[in-house]
Amino acid sequence: MELTFYKYQGTGNDFVMIDNRTKTFPKNNTDIIAKLCHRNFGVGADGLILLENDDTTDFRMVYYNADGNESTMCGNGGRCIVAFANKLGVINQKTTFTAIDGLHFAEFDNNIVKLQMIDVETVDLHEGYAFANTGSPHHVELVENIDKFDVFTNGRNIRNSVYGKAGSNINFVEQTNTDSFRVRTYERGVEDETLACGTGVTAVALAMHKLEKTKNNSVALQVEGGELSVTFDVNESGYNNIHLIGPATFVFKGTITI
Numbered sequence: 001m002e003l004t005f006y007k008y009q010g011t012g013n014d015f016v017m018i019d020n021r022t023k024t025f026p027k028n029n030t031d032i033i034a035k036l037c038h039r040n041f042g043v044g045a046d047g048l049i050l051l052e053n054d055d056t057t058d059f060r061m062v063y064y065n066a067d068g069n070e071s072t073m074c075g076n077g078g079r080c081i082v083a084f085a086n087k088l089g090v091i092n093q094k095t096t097f098t099a100i101d102g103l104h105f106a107e108f109d110n111n112i113v114k115l116q117m118i119d120v121e122t123v124d125l126h127e128g129y130a131f132a133n134t135g136s137p138h139h140v141e142l143v144e145n146i147d148k149f150d151v152f153t154n155g156r157n158i159r160n161s162v163y164g165k166a167g168s169n170i171n172f173v174e175q176t177n178t179d180s181f182r183v184r185t186y187e188r189g190v191e192d193e194t195l196a197c198g199t200g201v202t203a204v205a206l207a208m209h210k211l212e213k214t215k216n217n218s219v220a221l222q223v224e225g226g227e228l229s230v231t232f233d234v235n236e237s238g239y240n241n242i243h244l245i246g247p248a249t250f251v252f253k254g255t256i257t258i
Helices: 030-037 075-088 151-161 198-210
Strands: 002-010 013-019 047-052 059-065 094-099 102-109 112-116 124-126 129-133 137-142 169-177 180-187 192-194 218-223 226-235 238-247 249-257
Touching (some): 002 075, 013 075, 030 047, 030 059, 075 094, 075 102, 075 198, 129 198, 137 151, 137 198, 151 192, 180 198, 198 218, 198 226, 198 238
Parallel strands (some): 059 094, 137 169
Antiparallel strands (some): 002 249, 047 059, 094 102, 218 226
């Protein structure tokens, strides 16, 4: 079977994107998905995303980690699929789409995507770290000298020892200003550090506000692949009107035999 794919990246978080509106992609074959994401034997990506028809919104997003398993929400993937839908002519500048965690609204303008994330009722504070589910589970921990921090070893240890088989994404954070932070993330499913994580920086922004490290409701997040921003409102029910904002870039289109 010859497969047409598109490669997108959002601040270095890269994805194989496939138009599956005809329902021809073998979506239950984890081996094929993992092979396509493999950086030596396939296209290479942090994850694979299918764009499918949806009965009530513009399209449906189906996201797979690089290990081939369907996973929870991916924020940068969500931004990239909005850019992809625009390229396919499925949407113009504004859209509503369905993902595994529910409805999302987004705006696309000159390769910048503003994606509304799910509301977050609670940010749990523990000794030495915070935890929030922003569509995917995220551990958030402040560290010093983040540039030299061993993200892979420490992230893997926390992912397995604290969160077990189900795992969690692990974010390490260093404050750089009153409303800006450096973030490095170990992602489950990829089982390595990635250049960016959208749900991760969202969790970091909320956690830093909850910890009173910032009083602003617009936070700049510097990741290995560039810069993202997160805006939000706060009320008695938690955090809402949360938006993840940053670039989503088309890299190339190709075909591969699977």
